[in-house]
Amino acid sequence: MALNRKVAIINLTTGQIESKPIPIDVRKKFLGGRGMNAYLLYNYLKPGVDPLGPDNVLVIGIGMLAATMASATSRTDVMGKSPLTDMIGSTNMGGFFAAELALAGYHHLVFLGKAEKPSYLWVHNGEIEIRDAASVWGKSVTDTQWTIRKEMGDEDIKFAVCGPAGENLVRYANVMTGIKNSAGRTGMGAVMGSKNLKCVAARGTLDIKIAHPTQALEYNKRFIDLITSAKVNQTMGTLGTPFIWGATNSWGGCRTNNFQYNQLRYADDIEPEHLDEISKETCGEYNMTACFNCQVHCRAKYKIPQSPLAEKFGLVGKYDEGPEYTSQGGFCCEVGCTDAATLLCANHLVDQYGVDNLEIGSMIAWAMELYDYGILTSKDTDGVDLRFGNGEAVLEMIHRICQKKTWLGQALAEGPIRAAQKIGRDSEKYLIHVKGMSNLHSDERATPGLALNIAVSSRGSDHLRSRPAIDLYHLPKDVMKRIYSSPVPFEGELSSDHRSYEGKAWQVFWQENCFMGVDCMGICKYHTTFLGATLPNFEDWARVVNYNTGLELTPTEIWTAAERCNMLEKLVNIREGFKRDDPHKGDVLADRYHNEPAKRGAPDVIGATIDREKFKGMRAEFYKHKGCDENGIPTPETIKRLGLENEPSHLL
């Protein structure tokens, strides 16, 4: 059956490898993917260890529906203690690795210790072997994969790989697969690098038996039709995620020049429609590519067109995929650049180095603001003219950071808090971060619900943990009620107004469980209640799980399991020093959200700030929904209700 896939405990120091089945009762509690990863991390990680030392634990896990007859089950989740935040590190990628690992017989890999020399893990049809990685150490993300495929004579091997940024211990290095699929937040690539683990190479041909094949096949067709008939996914399938950037920027929700503005002006060159033209001109009319078994195909292909900038950096004609809206964020609005050349070149560089586009863009944007105010001078930048809008400076800084060259390059490679400590000069107050991880490019001052989401997100400032994005659609109240009252009832008030503070805490709590659920299944977030209000969630997952795996779970049981897994992430954070109002480890926003009114955009955005007291009110409500006390710590009753009283229980 689909759920007979195992967990392997790999000790890189001793070379010892142990494979274990996952008992059904453990499955029911922690499902799979991110939830099971959280269980494994909480059980194997000792509190207070150095994230870049041998005592950190790295968990690579795939969703419980990986490689089944369920749509877009392509997601791999990577967890460990984050070298960026010193709290929970957790990050997620699409592509084809998850399916291949499932076909090779495994759902979760737990890495302990540190290999003596550069190594990689070979997983093939139930066998696991630690191999010498001398031939690929130092190689780019893609060259690593192509080299091993060539060495093995097998083009179907799939990888989870760290690039040169991970080897160089840049604290926000990615784990990647394929051309550009990135588990790109919280620096799990640096953890791989610190363990001398260049990649996991998987190849499998083991049957994944579908419990009810005909029903699974037919339900999948219905599921896919539901997904692809949604306008949002049709747009996604032609313009990719850049369409989100386009819409958000014209409204005034993209932080610009670090945080000086909230809209990038004169940006026609990087609007989604123009990026689409470039993609079609360089890669043909059918220019989109997809992750495993997904019909949305939201990723564009492109080759870098001729331009003085691309020529200078030797990048003309290089093939890549994307750029995603996060690259428009990191390499356009945040750094004040309006040209496609900077965007496409920078996107390619980060994909090759294997580094988080959001974090590196934010670090450069922050340094640019410091340069703007004279806090950093050209002496500090070793001659780089770090003014906003200088694309050449952006590319140069990406090289310097990833290679850890020059004083500033080394400082920025350390991530927000450490860099601010190194630079000093009151630089910290310009950072846009939560828990030590930079925010994506979005500006949440006009949307209290979205602001609460980034503040309470377990892994730091991020939209993929609990963002109630449909809050911006102004849905009728009864529709909101229907969405947010299933599978558990909600009696309180909900507001259709994104400027309101009412009911937002529940929406964030609901989304937190929805996103944990989808991450446990291993399904892409574009297949659930994220950007599309009508897309599948708990009820549909219960059916998909049953048809594919035979496991019987009710929608409410999935909800409760998601709550449980979210709480486990919180417990990891509490162990690592979470304090509600701690500016580095708490559920707080950067002061600028409260103090600096938004300057540009639509009338509902201009002048917006987050009200400090109302924010605290929302947060208190959110804690109540979660079953936490006023300090954000779970009550003993909640721990008992979620069946976490015996953790760590060491069942795996």
Next chain:
Amino acid sequence: MEAMAKTLVVNQERCTGCRLCESVCAVKHDGVVNPMRARIKIEKWEHEGLYVPMICQHCQDAPCMNVCPVKAISRDEALARVMVDYNTCIGCRSCVAVCPFGAMNFNTIDKKVIKCDLCDGEPQCVRFCDIKAVDYVDAAKVSISKKRDAALRMTSAQKKATELEAEM
């Protein structure tokens, strides 16, 4: 009647590389997900974004049929397909060796050759491929749309050339 039969058409340039066709093929035939059991396979050149669905062409003068020493392979004219009779097949894999498309596979789990059977006239790969990188159309019509596309390309190129000349 042969002329009315439908045929599988691969529009390679449309393929997004998602491999859902492989999954549904294996589930339909064997009730499992395993690309090794799939009758269709996406060949990829990831470094340039090139994906090509490879599948049996159901050749008129099929090399697999011709080479089979026990005559286990035959044409089913009703569906215009080439079929393997497993009661006769001895598993010598001569057909695998001779197929110019690599579309005759050997399934190492069940130790038998496998190939596309058009799902008895309802190919699941086509049903699930939204973008129609694989399609199932009247055999007589395959070249018609291709002809029109090519004609359009030629005339638009001509138009451009005329415009350029006019500008000069």
